[in-house]
Each structure stands twice: as structure tokens, then as C-alpha cells.
Amino acid sequence: MPQDTTRLDAKVAFLSDHPMFRDIARGALVQLCHYAKTRKYRKGAVVFSKGDPGDRLLVVMSGTVKIGISAASGRSTIFNLVGAGELIGEIAFLDGSPRTADAIANAACEILSFDKRDFQPFMESQPALLLKFIDLLCRRLRWVSQHAEQIGLPDLQTRLARTLVRLGDRDAVDGKVAVTQQELSEMIGMSRESINRQLRAWVAQGWLRLGHGHVVVLDHAALQATAAEDAPAG
């Protein structure tokens, strides 16, 4: 089956380029990929939901995924927006409890997944891989802690500036951050309207440029200064 071989090769190629897996011996990687599945999701599709059993480890191969929670009331909170190359679902996968959050495809995605039965014995035999998981979890903790820290802040200005700086530092291409105002509002926990008004104010000051589905940061330094202040002076 030439098609199967092609798909297998694609998985192996993808993983052998991935910081998490690149140090694994090629033979072991091929073995692992035999058991790995890939699946496509269209925009808005549910990858997993809070409370599901966490028996698979997922790797985003293309597209982006929203990690968050949508309450019954319709209000939803976004913890993180993750893109190609990122692992998702690692918490529940690693500690065996149900999913902590929902994962929703934010754009058409292709996602690779490992079954726990296949992956876990492999993982436990590789201390180097365990160390990489530890690093990953630390990185996540830092991200979530920063997030928790800033939504504790009182004023919109600081929260929004901090979020833009944080997203910009991580995801921006030439200062352009692909995020809608609705998404910002769900990350920050304030209304879209308020976000919009603040963004416009910054556009008027020449700090930003707005477009449909994205924000372009023009004056990173000014934003960072606002993000650093506890009580804005203006």
C-alpha cells in the first residue's frame, strides 16, 4: 500500500523535526508512528471536551486550536491558542484524569494522536523524553500562571496590553497577531465592546493597526510600558 507508506513517512518526517521527539532513535519513531493516527478537523469542530477521558496525546500538525472552557450560559474563556507543532491534551494524558478544558479547531486542522496504551510504555522507558515532558509542563504552568496573574489585575488597559504583548512575543509575524477581538475578549474576560474601544484608542495613538481577524503591533515598547504599569497614568 503505497499510500500508507506515504502517510507513515509524513508522520515520521514531521516528528523527527519536532523538538519533543527529534532525539528519539529513528527506528523507535517509526514504530511509534505505526500506531499514531492523523485526523482532520474543520473550523469549529470539537477536538475534545472538558470531562472526556484523556486517553490520547495530540500533536497539532497544521491549523490552530483554541483551548478553553465554554460555560452553559454561553460565556466562554480561552486559556490558550495553540498552533502547528504544539502538543495538546498532555495534562489529562499524563495524569490519567479527565480533560481539564475543551479544545476546538480555530481553523482547519490536521492533528496527530497517540493512544495511551502505545505511547505510555514507550515514554516510561525513555528518561530523556520524560524530561521533555517536564519541560513542557513547566512551560504550560508559566503560561497559565501569567494568565491568572493578569486577569487578577483591575483595569482593562493593563490586562489588554499585557495580553497583546504576550501573544505578540509568542505568535506575531512582523508584529501581526492573528486574533479576533471576540477572542481577545474571551481570553481577557472583558466585553468585546470594551476591548474594541481600548484598541481604537491605541490606534489613535499610533500604537496599533487593526484589521479583520488580526491586530498589528506598531509600537511594542509603548504597549510594554502600559503592560508594566499597575495603575495607568492617563
Added chain:
Amino acid sequence: MPQDTTRLDAKVAFLSDHPMFRDIARGALVQLCHYAKTRKYRKGAVVFSKGDPGDRLLVVMSGTVKIGISAASGRSTIFNLVGAGELIGEIAFLDGSPRTADAIANAACEILSFDKRDFQPFMESQPALLLKFIDLLCRRLRWVSQHAEQIGLPDLQTRLARTLVRLGDRDAVDGKVAVTQQELSEMIGMSRESINRQLRAWVAQGWLRLGHGHVVVLDHAALQATAAEDAPAG
């Protein structure tokens, strides 16, 4: 030196009873304890500060420690209150970056600490210990995610109820949670006065009893119901 032996024995005894370390061979544990230091902190003392190098892993032997951030403006945010037996400072210790948060003794404490140079080589030779660290990090991530989730909620009632339930489930002795209203306010990110008013309302309904430095949960079910609602009905 009989005193040194006694102190060594105390450390070994403490660790061999600790879920994180209990499976380690006694000989190795004794070896580890030779390098471990204990230190006492009085209430309010700084154990470490955000930005410090994270070159030690700490274990609380007695007392409690506040993990949080205090902003220049005086406003501070508490992420977690940890008690005897808990590890602290594990994130910076494990990934080598600076401390994410401040740790302040919340009551007189005794804290055991390992130097990274001694502990890390030991740790990396023990996959079982690595797995325990992974579990620990997952637990922390769940805690912080829950925290982030609830401070995203709009209304005080739900946030406070959720925090009380969460603290109660983890720390309560006969429904009694040792926490001041000031601390609750810093955990939840709302003013002490607002917290106080809501707590009194619940006392009037017979759900709680208040004391100096603690809250007694009388009707856990009612609180949990309030915590579950998105928009409280009255």
C-alpha cells in the same frame, strides 16, 4: 555529633513518609538528606521572590506558605496556599528559569531544601521519581487552570463559592478552612469588603459560620450549587 545525627534522622523520617519520596531506597534517601538543609521562617518572611534563580527545591515540613505575586501598587494576588508536606518552587527548579512567583511564610514554617546540583543528577537517574514530578506538575496545572477559569467569571457570588468549595475540598478540617477574608480577597481578585458582605449574606442563610482567620462551611451542598451556576438566580 549526636545533634547532627538527630537532625539527619528527622529529615530521613519525614521524607520516607512523603508520597513523593517514599519509594526511594533508604540508602539513597540518607545520601540525599546529607545535602538537604532545613531552615525556619517566621510569619511574613520571604522564602523566595519572583525573579530569583530557582536553584533549590523546597519542601514545607511545617507551617503554611503563600504563593503569589505582589505588585508595586501594593495589590497582591495569591495563587495558592500550601501546607506541610507540599513541594514548592518546583517549576523554576525543574526548568531552570527564574521563580514565577513569590513565596511568603504565612505562619511560622520549617522548610527543607535541596540544592539543584545534588538533586538533579539523582532525579534523572530515577524514572519513577520523574513520573512523580510529572504528576505533581499536572496537579499544579489543574489547580492553576481552575483558578484562571474562575477568576474569568463575572460575578462575585460564583467566584467566591467556587473558591470556598475548592479550598474546603483540599484543606478543610470538619468544614473549617483557615483563611482570612483578606486572603480570600487576594485569591479571588475582589475587595475584602465585597467578600465580607457576601460571606455575611451566606451566614444569614445558614450556609457558613465565620471566625477570626477562618470560615466554617456548614452547607457544602448549597455552596456547591452556587458554584455550579453561571448566573445566580436571585
Added chain:
DNA sequence: TAGCAAGTGTGAGCCAGCTCACATTCGCAC
């Protein structure tokens, strides 16, 4: 046992950000 610091209880006024209700603009699919 008196004094003091920490913790708690309570009122009054104010204002940032919310909600509601639209108009407008963009970009994709057909």
C-alpha cells in the same frame, strides 16, 4: 491585664465596564 495589631463589620458615593441595540465593513463562497 492592658495594649496593640490584625482581622472583621458597615455605610455612602462613584465610576469603569457591562449590556443592549444597532450600523458598518470585510472577505469568502458560489
Added chain:
DNA sequence: GTGCGAATGTGAGCTGGCTCACACTTGCTA
């Protein structure tokens, strides 16, 4: 190109929770 849905822009009230300002209580410690 032409709908159409998604994203953005904007005004007008309203209000929950903040701030400020104090009194009261508790329990430690000197």
C-alpha cells in the same frame, strides 16, 4: 460580482463592585 455571515465600530443607559472612612472585636504578648 453578489450575497451572506463574521467581524468590527459606536452610542446610551445602568449597576455591581470599588474606594474611602471609620467602628468594633479578638487574641496574642509583654
